[in-house]
Amino acid sequence: MGDILVGACSWTDRQLVASGWYPRGRRDAEGRLRHYASRLPVVEVDAGYYALPSRRNSELWVERTPDGFRFDVKAFSLLTGHPTRAESLPADLRGNGRGWLGRGQASDALLDEVWGRFAEAVEPLRGAGRLGAVLFQFPPWFAPGSWAEAALDACVRRAEGWPLAVEFRHPGWWEAEQAETTHALLTALGTSAVGTDMAQGLPASLPPVVPVTRPALAVVRFHGRNPAWGRGTKEERFRHDYDVSELAARAPRLRRAAGLADELHVLFNNCCADAAVRAAETMRGLLTAPCR
Known part of the structure; x- marks a missing residue:
């Protein structure tokens, strides 16, 4: 079985910082990351979607985390076809x-x-062995078809040498009649498919699959099970406290995925106060406990 790394989709989320999860004396930028890395072995850099990351920050992140820690960096919105504020670009x-x-x-x-x-x-993350994946999350209108396949191919060619993970928001990619084709496509492109956990029964719901398309890495993101998905504020969409039974029910499927990959990243995106880090710590305990 491959290594299973469980973490959250941010260590700087304002609600997390305000929740009290970070102890006194560890609430500055350096202290937060060092504390997070002492508790969990992987984190997603969600901020990369909203603004281009900086090389200097990557260098600092390497300095402040131990060997074996992983950063999964979310690709900037413009690179995945999302609407992007001009003001989020570098000034020049x-x-x-x-x-x-x-x-x-x-x-x-x-x-x-x-x-x-x-x-x-x-690059500093990749050079130091800290870069787990670059996450390309495509928008809900990115539907299966020849145009989308060509866009994926172009993306992979531009990002040659990066460990890529692909998350679709259009449910058609993983519907029963398309799933095998999607799996084969991502395998041929050498990218890691991103499985999801989210509320079911909504028009935008993705099935709770955990596809492994690249032996080096599998990725699963837990978005919470709030029926407000697809509408409302960020806090409304992602507000959910996973209970132990919900997490335990997903553990067998995650273990099977870990058996097919060198490394499995399980990331919690239910960003409401400290819900994500608490769920991550609980899931980590479930997945590292001996199977009975």
Whole structure:
């Protein structure tokens, strides 16, 4: 069985910082990360989606974490076709831009520059063995089809040498009649499929599959089971406290996935106060306990 690393999708979320999970004396930037890394072995850099990460931060993250710790970095929104605020770009790339860059509005030259800067920013993590994956989360309108397959292929070619993980938000990718094709596609591209846990029975619900498409790494993200998924504020969409029975029910499937991969990352995105880190610590205990 491969290594199972369990963590949360942020260590800097404002609600987590305000929850009291970080002890006194460990609430500055360095103290928070050192404390988090003493409790959990992997974290997702969710902030990479909202703004390009910086190389200096990556260097500091390497200094503040032990060998074997992993960062899964979420790709910048522009790289996955999401609407992106012009103000979130580095100042020298904004030009006179204001408001939003929608689908297809970014020039090839801008995309080339953003790709290059993102790669430069995460290189210290990769060089130090701390980069678990770069997470490409595609938007709900990214539906199965030839156009999407071509976009995925282009993404993989641009990111050659990176450990890529792909999460789809369009449920069609993992519906019964498409799942085998999706699995084969991601395997051929050498990318890790991202399994999910979320509320079921909604139009945007993804099935609770745990596909392993790349032997080096499997990834599962727990989004909570709030029926407000797809609407409302971030806190409303992701507010959920996993109880032990919910987590225990998923453990056998996670263990099977770990049997097919060198490393399994299980990440909790139910970002409400300290719910994610508490769920991560509970799940870690369940997955490391001897099977009966």
